[in-house]
Amino acid sequence: MKTTNTVTAATLALALGTAISLSMAPLSVQAADNEKCFGVAMKGKNDCAAGPGTSCAGTSKVDYQGNSWKYVPAGTCEKTASPSSPTGYGQLKAFKEKTAG
Numbered sequence: 001m002k003t004t005n006t007v008t009a010a011t012l013a014l015a016l017g018t019a020i021s022l023s024m025a026p027l028s029v030q031a032a033d034n035e036k037c038f039g040v041a042m043k044g045k046n047d048c049a050a051g052p053g054t055s056c057a058g059t060s061k062v063d064y065q066g067n068s069w070k071y072v073p074a075g076t077c078e079k080t081a082s083p084s085s086p087t088g089y090g091q092l093k094a095f096k097e098k099t100a101g
Contacts, residue, residue, distance in 0.1 A: 037077035037090040039097070041070040067094040 041047070046060040046068035060068035064084035072080060072090070080090040084097035 009013045033074050034071040035074045035077055035092065036069040037072040037080060038069045038092070038094050039064050039082035039088040040070050040072065040077070041064045041065065041087045045070065047071050064097070066091075066097040069094075 036047075041060055042063045043060055043065075044058050046057060046065070046099040047066075047070045048056045064082050066084055071074050075090055080088075082088065082090045085091055085095060
């Protein structure tokens with residue numbers, strides 16, 4: 001009977017450890033499946049890097065700021081609209097916003 005309890009406890013511990021490990025997996029998988037896309041974030045909604053005088057996430061001053069980025073699914077950045085971009089789409093590197101007129 002003691003052997004059964006030991007095996008059951010070990011199985012339970014292994015199952016719990018596996019469940020915890022799997023719950024952490026989506027975070028690393030998510031980061032690997034995303035890319036930084038400059039010029040697509042709305043004011044105050046950037047994930048990081050918003051140029052001089054800003055600290056990080058949520059600090060972009062205007063919509064589609066060229067030096068702030070947001071994570072997007074890999075392969076979609078340069079297909080995402082960005083009215084401030086020279087190409088009209090998000091960029092993989094910071095850029096100087098085009099001016100109207």
